[in-house]
Amino acid sequence: MRVFGLWAAAGLAAATSCVLGRADAKAILGVDLGSLFMKVAIVQRNSPLDIVTNLHSKRKTEQMVLFDSGSRFYGSDASSLLARKPQLTPAHMSVMLGRTADHPNVQVLSERHYPLTPTFNETRSGVGLTVDGTEFTPEELVAMVLSHAKDITAAYGGGTQIRDVVLTVPGFLTQHERRALLDAAALAELNVLALIDENTAAALHMGIDMISEEPLNYLFYNMGASALQVSVVQFHSYERKETKYATKGKVVGSFQVKGKGWDATLGGEAFDARLVDFMADEFNEQWNKKRNDGVEKDVRNFPRPMTKLRLQANKVKHVLSANSEIPVFIDGLHDDISYQTHLSRAKFEELCHDLLLRATLPIETALKSANMTLEDIHAIELIGGGMRVPRVQEEILKSLGGKLDLGMHMNGDESMALGAAFHGANISTAFKVRHVGMTDINPFPISISLVDLESEDAKKGTLGKLFGIGKKEKEEKKANDEEEEAWSKHATLFKSFGKVGLKKTIAFTHDEDVHCAVDYEESDLLPPQTEHAIERYNVTGVKKFAAEMAEKGLGKPKVSLQFEMSTSGITKLIKAEATVEEIVIVTEEVDDDEAANETEAAAATETEAVPVEEATPVESDKEKAEEGETTKEGDNSTKGDNSTKETKEEIKPKKKKKTKMVEKEKKKLYKRTLDISSYHIGSIKPYTAEIMAESVAKLKELAQRDHERMMLEEARNKVESYIYKIKNKLMDDEEEIGKVSTEEQRAALSKLSEDAEEWMYEDGYDADIATFEDKYVELSTPAEMIFFRMAESTARPEAIKDLRAKLNKVEDLMTKWETTMPQVTEEERTDVLGKVEEVRKWIADKEDAQALLKASEDAAFVSVDCPLQTKSLEALVARLNRKPKPKPPKVEKNETEATNETDAT
Helix, strand or coil: CECCCCEEECCCCCCCCCCCCCCCCCEEEEEEECCCEEEEEEEECCCCCEECCCCCCCCCEECEEEEECCEEEEHHHHHHCCCCCHHHCCECHHHHCCCCCCCHHHHHHHHCCCCCCCEEECCCCEEEEEECCEEECHHHHHHHHHHHHHHHHHHHHHCCCCCEEEEEECCCCCHHHHHHHHHHHHHCCCEEEEEEEHHHHHHHHHHCCCCCCCCEEEEEEEECCCCEEEEEEEEEEEEECCCCCCCCCEEEEEEEEEEEEEECCCCHHHHHHHHHHHHHHHHHHHHHHHHCCCCCCCHHHCHHHHHHHHHHHHHHHHHHCCCCEEEEEEEEEECCEEEEEEEEHHHHHHHCHHHHHHCCHHHHHHHHHCCCCHHHCCEEEEECCHHHCHHHHHHHHHHHCCCCCEECCCCCCCHHHHHHHHHHHHHCCCCCCCCCEEECEECCCEEEEEEECCCHHHHHHHHHHHCCCCHHHHHHHHHHHHHCCCCEEEEEEECCCEECCEEEEEEEECCCCEEEEEEECCCCCCCCCCCCEEEEEEEECHHHHHHHHHHCCCCCCEEEEEEEECCCCCEEEEEEEEEEEEEEEEEEEEEHHHHHHHHHHHHHHHHHHCCHHHHCCCCCHHHHHHHHHHHHHHHHHHHHHHHHHHHHHHHCCCCCCCEEEEEEEEEEEEEEECEEEEECCCCCCCCCHHHHHHHHHHHHHHHHHHHHHHHHHHHHHHHHHHHHHHHHHHHHCHHHHHHHCCHHHHHHHHHHHHHHHHHHCCCCCCCCHHHHHHHHHHHHHHHHHHHHHHHHHHHHHHHHHHHHHHHHHHHHHHHHHHHHCCCCCHHHHHHHHHHHHHHHHHHHHHHHHHHCCCCCCCCCCCCCHHHHCCHHHHHHHHHHHCCCCCCCCCCCCCHHHHHHHHHHC
16 A cells, blocks of 8 residues: 655644534533443533532432333432342443443453343444343433433522533543444433543643643542543643733643553452452352252352442442451341451452552553653642552552652542533633633544545446446456556554644545545554444545546646544544646736746746645645735735835826736636545444434433323322321311311311322322322312311401501501691591591401301401402502692792892891
């Protein structure tokens, strides 16, 4: 194969990848989707950056879903039933995204005896999990967890319309896995602004307030539940202009990821697994000895006891991080046999000896990829839950040679989610936050291969071969192939540990349609069983354009393909075009004395006038901007010369000059935008439109079931709570209820509640929503009548008392107005007092009517009727109160009084 030239646009891309969205909302989520727990941060207007607490007021939520009786339960609700229903509770869904069943990170799930392990699905072109007879893809399960993140955010106070999100991913995820996560977010109806590496998000959170004059190199050590990641990050600062019109820049913080290292299967759960195996072996020995039937059985074959052991192992690890030993007891672990043992920290470290040795290897890898040594590192920061194991910290200190102290200045659990949310605010147009520069790297090398795209005629020839035709064409083609080697090109597009956020363009001369293959190159960094094929593109329109140019007698087109490595680590072909230059001869009229000079400089002058993008196949965005500025300055200077020349011509008489016709060469550019179509190959593929529609329909059906379940539970709880309300009222307020009801009424109400309770826990427990609503009406109608009479027995006299007091105040006010408000006439005051008497008469009539009724009967009037009787009276008094006072009469002075006053003055 021949290798062709490759040019790079060196600047960072200003926007995220075209597959990602843009933010317009009032709030943005940052979701750290760990393998065991999910943390959600939110940034919204007029509020600080904060962690979202879930429905149980916890700051992190278990990443699992329980499918039970047709309903789904999340977080703590699912975790509380995990030991009882492990086969109905899938977990670690994010680990399966975009991976095959034999991927090391997926295989480790079965090695650690998880009850649900994925199998490959040919139709889906990916793995799937079967839960209670229903198959789910990892994308669907992760979408459920992300939808739950939206729900807890809405309950937290973030609003129900939040869609914009930034997701964290491990730094070693391939593009297959990143695209699968984007598909899961799309199923959850989330607009993903960006994907950000976990360590990079933590570094961003740390760098919010960090402005350093000198570059500082930090090493971030992140041991989570399933993986260990190490990143070397350099913090620095630079001047940044807030606007293009600013004359002086502002110093802002920035950081760049220099190197990465990882161990994708070494995390906190790897230590748990060693304890699980140890306890399982001990229990097997006790179990088989007690059974004594000659058959060796293994508790690892039973999901429920293994789940109990796994939960206990996690607890033991946490306790041994702070204590030297712990007693372990699990009642009735399996087959009615309890398990009891005693574990020490020394035993734990012995079981995990090889894991502890692996804990420092990624540090060396990260330093090597950053081209640094330990002497170049200024500080180390520990994040993640796994780093709390004391022996892990000792191994890290040993590898550092005692040169650095272990830093724990950040919240190791929440910093990644907070950094992701802040990154969303940084790239959003809806927020204005402190700018922090960020540059990440891609650890895996990506290459491109080009071959001729088979034409339609060639395809027909292939079909002809199948049906016994086209033999002559085949022989001719074979002869031509022997004469000429097949056209192909190959090159590395993005190198290992190169910056992300770049656009690179390749250019070559060709006259046929092109097939483009984007693949991972062979690398020791790629996980085993990773498919190298990323995406395939068919670039068409080259052959047709070349034929049109050939008819004009021009050469082959120059084809330019522009690729982008987005800041989210997604590579795409974003632009393809073909160009052909033609030199044409034009005749122009010039001054006779300048003709010779211009003829010599014609070619050079015209070349300078052609834009850079026409003269060279590739350029960076920065170079384009500089060229545009140069052109504008040239235009302005030309205009200035012309205006000066015209001014001189007005003053000085114009002389007649001799002219001459000369021929000049000019470049004419033909440009054609090419068509791009893409597809994927291999066993792991992104979601197709058909599969996406199926998954959306499945999730909508599950969401509808969940909604109906919640409505049913609400109706059931409403009836159940009202039953207890009746019982409590009859006992606690027995004396008050006895005054407003008969013995028969109380007995009937008591029997009604008892019958409803018996019905509810027997026949009615599985009733539908309509039945529960009818039962509530049946209970509440007679009960509320009694409860209302009881409340009115005290409220009605109070209302009458308040009404009489108000009438007395009005009468006193009318008496006062006789002297203080002369503008209110006697007739108007009499009208007010008349209305007062009408209300008094209404009170007397109602009290007489009420006196004729028994306390157990419905009242003649209720307390809320009393304030309504004075509405018209209050309006009349308010209107009279606003009546203006009459103006005092104006006194006119006579001339004598005015003269005397003047003399006195």
